[in-house]
Amino acid sequence: MRQYNVHMLSLLVGLLVMLLLAACAGGAPAVAPATSPPAEVEEPQEMATEPPAVEPTAAPTEEMAMEGEAPEGTLTVGLPGEVNSLDPVEGSVEYVITIARQYTQTPMYLHPDGSLSPQLAESWEVEDDTTVLFHLRDDVTFTNGEPFNADAFEFSWHWSEDHPNGRNSRYYAAIEDIEKIDDYTVRVTVEAPDPVLLEAIAAWWFMYPPEYTAEVGPEGFSQHPIGTGPFIFEEWVKGDHITFQANPDYYEPGRPGVATLIYRPIPEDASRVAALQTGQIDIARNLPVEMVPQLEDDPEIEVYRELSTRTYYIMFNNLTTGAGTPLEDKLVRQALNSAVDRETIIDAILDGNAEINNSFIGQTQFGHDPDLEAIPYDPDKARDLLAEAGYADGFEIGMACPSGAYTKVREICQAIAGYLEEVGLTVELEMMESTKFWDLEATKDLPPLYFDGYGSRFLDPNTQIRGAFIPEEEYIEGSLPDEIVGAGSQWASWHDPHLIDLYIDQAFTLDQEHRRDVLHEMARYMQEEPGAIWLWQVHNFEGVRDRVGNYTMYPNDAQILWDVTVAE
Amino acid sequence: MQRYIVIRLLQGIFVFWGIAVIVFFMVRLTGDPAVIMMPQDATAEQVAEFRERMGFDRPLWVQFVDYAGGLLKGDFGRSLHWNLPALELILQRLRPTLELAAAGIVIAVTLAVPLGIISASKPGSIWDGIAQAVALLGQSLPTYWIGLVLILVLAVQLELLPATGRVGWRSLIMPAMTISMGAMGRLTRLTRSAMLEVLQQDYIRTAYGKGLRQRTVYVRHALRNAAIPVLTYTGVAFGYMLGGSVLIETVFAWPGVGRLAYQAISVRDFPLVQAVALFMSVVIVILNLVVDLAYGFINPEVRY
Numbered sequence: 001m002r003q004y005n006v007h008m009l010s011l012l013v014g015l016l017v018m019l020l021l022a023a024c025a026g027g028a029p030a031v032a033p034a035t036s037p038p039a040e041v042e043e044p045q046e047m048a049t050e051p052p053a054v055e056p057t058a059a060p061t062e063e064m065a066m067e068g069e070a071p072e073g074t075l076t077v078g079l080p081g082e083v084n085s086l087d088p089v090e091g092s093v094e095y096v097i098t099i100a101r102q103y104t105q106t107p108m109y110l111h112p113d114g115s116l117s118p119q120l121a122e123s124w125e126v127e128d129d130t131t132v133l134f135h136l137r138d139d140v141t142f143t144n145g146e147p148f149n150a151d152a153f154e155f156s157w158h159w160s161e162d163h164p165n166g167r168n169s170r171y172y173a174a175i176e177d178i179e180k181i182d183d184y185t186v187r188v189t190v191e192a193p194d195p196v197l198l199e200a201i202a203a204w205w206f207m208y209p210p211e212y213t214a215e216v217g218p219e220g221f222s223q224h225p226i227g228t229g230p231f232i233f234e235e236w237v238k239g240d241h242i243t244f245q246a247n248p249d250y251y252e253p254g255r256p257g258v259a260t261l262i263y264r265p266i267p268e269d270a271s272r273v274a275a276l277q278t279g280q281i282d283i284a285r286n287l288p289v290e291m292v293p294q295l296e297d298d299p300e301i302e303v304y305r306e307l308s309t310r311t312y313y314i315m316f317n318n319l320t321t322g323a324g325t326p327l328e329d330k331l332v333r334q335a336l337n338s339a340v341d342r343e344t345i346i347d348a349i350l351d352g353n354a355e356i357n358n359s360f361i362g363q364t365q366f367g368h369d370p371d372l373e374a375i376p377y378d379p380d381k382a383r384d385l386l387a388e389a390g391y392a393d394g395f396e397i398g399m400a401c402p403s404g405a406y407t408k409v410r411e412i413c414q415a416i417a418g419y420l421e422e423v424g425l426t427v428e429l430e431m432m433e434s435t436k437f438w439d440l441e442a443t444k445d446l447p448p449l450y451f452d453g454y455g456s457r458f459l460d461p462n463t464q465i466r467g468a469f470i471p472e473e474e475y476i477e478g479s480l481p482d483e484i485v486g487a488g489s490q491w492a493s494w495h496d497p498h499l500i501d502l503y504i505d506q507a508f509t510l511d512q513e514h515r516r517d518v519l520h521e522m523a524r525y526m527q528e529e530p531g532a533i534w535l536w537q538v539h540n541f542e543g544v545r546d547r548v549g550n551y552t553m554y555p556n557d558a559q560i561l562w563d564v565t566v567a568e
Numbered sequence: 569m570q571r572y573i574v575i576r577l578l579q580g581i582f583v584f585w586g587i588a589v590i591v592f593f594m595v596r597l598t599g600d601p602a603v604i605m606m607p608q609d610a611t612a613e614q615v616a617e618f619r620e621r622m623g624f625d626r627p628l629w630v631q632f633v634d635y636a637g638g639l640l641k642g643d644f645g646r647s648l649h650w651n652l653p654a655l656e657l658i659l660q661r662l663r664p665t666l667e668l669a670a671a672g673i674v675i676a677v678t679l680a681v682p683l684g685i686i687s688a689s690k691p692g693s694i695w696d697g698i699a700q701a702v703a704l705l706g707q708s709l710p711t712y713w714i715g716l717v718l719i720l721v722l723a724v725q726l727e728l729l730p731a732t733g734r735v736g737w738r739s740l741i742m743p744a745m746t747i748s749m750g751a752m753g754r755l756t757r758l759t760r761s762a763m764l765e766v767l768q769q770d771y772i773r774t775a776y777g778k779g780l781r782q783r784t785v786y787v788r789h790a791l792r793n794a795a796i797p798v799l800t801y802t803g804v805a806f807g808y809m810l811g812g813s814v815l816i817e818t819v820f821a822w823p824g825v826g827r828l829a830y831q832a833i834s835v836r837d838f839p840l841v842q843a844v845a846l847f848m849s850v851v852i853v854i855l856n857l858v859v860d861l862a863y864g865f866i867n868p869e870v871r872y
Contacts, residue, residue, distance in 0.1 A: 082831060084649045084650050084651070085650065085651065090651065092605055092606075092649065092835070164621075165651045167605070167606060167610075167618075170610060170611070170614055218651070219651065219652065222651065223652075237660075237823065238657065238660050238661070238823065239660075239661060239664075239823030239824070239827060239828065240664075240733065240734055240821075240823040241733075264732075264733060264821065265821065266732050266733075266821040267818050267821065267827070268818045268819045268821070270716050270719075270819075271716070271719060271731065271732045271818075271819050271820065271821055272732075274719045274720065274723055274724050274731040274732065275731045275732045275733075275821075277724050277731075278723050278724055278727065278730070278731045280730060280731050280732060280733065435598070435599060435604055435834065435836070436599065438603055438604065439599040439600060439603055442600075442603045442615075472612045486611065486613050487611055488611060488612050488613075489611060489612060490603070490611075490612045490615055
């Protein structure tokens with residue numbers, strides 16, 4: 001029996017060793033060698049700021065393609081999160097779009113400043129307020145060999161709009177019709193004039209190969225996508241990496257700049273920074289502000305910074321819990337705007353990495369008025385305004401903040417509450433777990449004051465204004481104007497008919513001069529009748545190793561890596 | 569013994585069912601998935617439409633019957649976030665987790681048992697002190713901190729190992745060391761106390777009396793009798809490690825089950841949270857059974 005037991009023990013140990021061996025056998029992802037034909041490095045395309053003025057790009061010829069160099073090297077990008085799909089229409093996080101942009105394309109190329117240049121469309125004409133005519137390139141094929149043409153354009157619209165799991169289908173929903181004029185010409189008709197339409201098309205209208213997509217269906221496409229882009233999808237090991245290879249038959253010479261592109265999710269900030277420092281990754285997205293000084297000292301790393309489109313504020317929850325409180329008095333709301341020393345908070349808590357906003361319309365966005373001063377810090381004025389409104393002794397008010405949702409939320413909220421108490425208020429501050437916070441925000445059950453931010457995928461404030469200030473109809477008396485029925489947002493806790501009129505005045509016209517004037521007026525009105533305590537926009541940071549060339553950082557979460565190169 | 573195994577497995581089914589019910593209703597207390605899953609600029613109408621499409625507007629009991637019916641057919645449900653079968657997502661993440669747990673438990677046992685024995689053989693000595701200090705540190709240092717310190721020292725400063733990810737066996741070393749620390753500390757102390765108790769027994773004196781060498785006495789007589797609590801805890805620790813360590817997998821960007829579960833919870837992916845909980849309950853039930861059966865091999869007095 002003893003012999004037997006010894007055998008069993010050694011068997012157990014053996015099992016453990018085998019498990020360990022099995023564990024060690026997991027290999028590194030294989031990286032296939034680049035097999036691209038040589039391509040010439042092209043000058044950056046000319047930007048077209050006004051849509052109709054578009055020069056068609058010359059199609060690359062065989063000769064041109066022979067002269068350049070093949071893409072070389074591997075570029076690895078570290079992302080802070082994982083993606084749920086590779087199909088942009090299913091994306092519930094920004095990184096889906098970021099990643100999708102490398103293999104799939106839209107009619108226009110979207111530059112970091114919001115300007116557009118031709119991509120799959122050689123040119124486009126805005127025929128009137130509701131129709132745009134697209135002239136498509138006739139020399140493009142999807143990487144599975146299917147041709148790109150008007151049929152693919154039309155198919156992509158249907159696919160995206162009717163997608164059973166489409167979280168971004170709304171960008172297509174406003175389209176009334178797509179009319180095929182000939183194989184390479186389509187006319188897009190929208191229901192109502194939309195000033196952000198062209199930018200939305202450039203940012204969102206990804207083209208799908210009709211036969212393949214229909215054959216594999218939504219699930220198949222989300223796991224193995226195909227596009228027209230400079231990179232071809234190769235492999236997705238969930239939670240570990242996503243690999244792309246250069247497209248050897250890509251139609252624009254000089255693109256892409258690297259042979260292999262790898263995305264890796266590294267959720268922990270400190271680990272992502274360590275991976276960047278050790279050269280495991282070449283680009284680290286979304287660096288936390290406290291890691292920036294450490295990286296700036298590293299000679300092999302350059303820190304990029306851009307102002308994010310997200311604008312922060314302390315919202316007044318006047319549709320529900322704020323109703324009947326002193327916050328209904330505009331003098332009180334003005335007082336609160338004067339009571340907060342934004343500059344000191346930015347310097348002390350955010351290391352100076354934020355810019356004060358004069359209203360809800362951010363500095364990165366179209367229609368921002370650079371001549372309008374932000375409401376200055378003036379506690380005496382705040383006290384006077386409160387006294388004038390009849391609250392010389394202050395009042396009690398609740399305030400909530402989404403813990404951990406944004407950089408230094410806790411410290412920022414404590415500081416703001418402190419400033420409000422300095423002018424006589426008694427603030428009951430509540431830090432909430434962020435998902436619970438957003439639930440309560442959507443059902444308007446937060447306290448009268450709450451901290452939040454609103455970003456945009458566009459460099460235009462239109463969707464932001466709607467999202468934060470057009471309320472759902474069930475929460476207001478009467479109804480919304482006809483133009484925006486059903487467009488209410490679950491995040492809006494404010495109802496100001498004049499603000500809504502201003503919004504409508506600029507939301508359904510393509511006249512950018514007029515829009516700019518209206519948005520300037522809106523910003524002034526937002527200081528006079530504040531719907532929130534306007535705060536700031538913060539910088540986003542990315543760390544890039546010095547072997548990376550031609551890299552451009554975008555103000556929103558976009559990223560296009562077609563031209564990026566790496567040195568060995 | 570077969571009867572014992574059958575009874576235990578039947579019990580396991582009850583555990584499984586209980587967990588299915590609890591998890592189903594518990595995740596639904598956390599709030600509305602549509603609020604989190606739809607992008608910020610979706611209109612309220614679009615959010616409501618999503619809720620309806622996913623079936624969350626139906627009465628709770630209808631959703632439960634639907635879910636339970638699926639389970640009976642072996643269908644763990646479909647992840648809302650990934651739009652893929654939940655079981656498929658778990659199985660994809662299982663191998664990295666198995667690797668990490670296996671390596672972690674091997675490191676823990678191979679360090680802890682000798683440390684415990686040395687410590688017990690000369691209680692109060694300097695070796696005992698060192699072993700106990702190591703055990704205490706292993707148990708009390710936060711894994712998150714250990715992980716980051718290892719990365720900074722071994723990867724960033726000394727450039728010996730890859731900082732993050734699952735790229736070959738070398739990338740397993742740091743996460744496995746980190747995950748083994750807590751279990752190592754606990755096991756060292758368990759081995760020590762069990763050995764101390766056994767070494768005072770009469771049969772040990774008898775064994776010495778027979779003229780056996782100390783090594784023989786320790787390995788054949790003492791260790792085998794001290795092994796039961798150690799084995800029990802090893803099983804428990806292995807179960808924990810298989811459940812995936814969110815912190816360690818996050819720090820090392822290790823693509824395991826823990827991070828999947830965490831992500832599922834944070835986006836309120838109800839079907840996936842349920843599936844992970846159920847899957848892990850099956851693993852733990854089976855693991856406990858294996859540990860219980862192993863007692864019998866170590867100690868013939870244990871009968872089923």
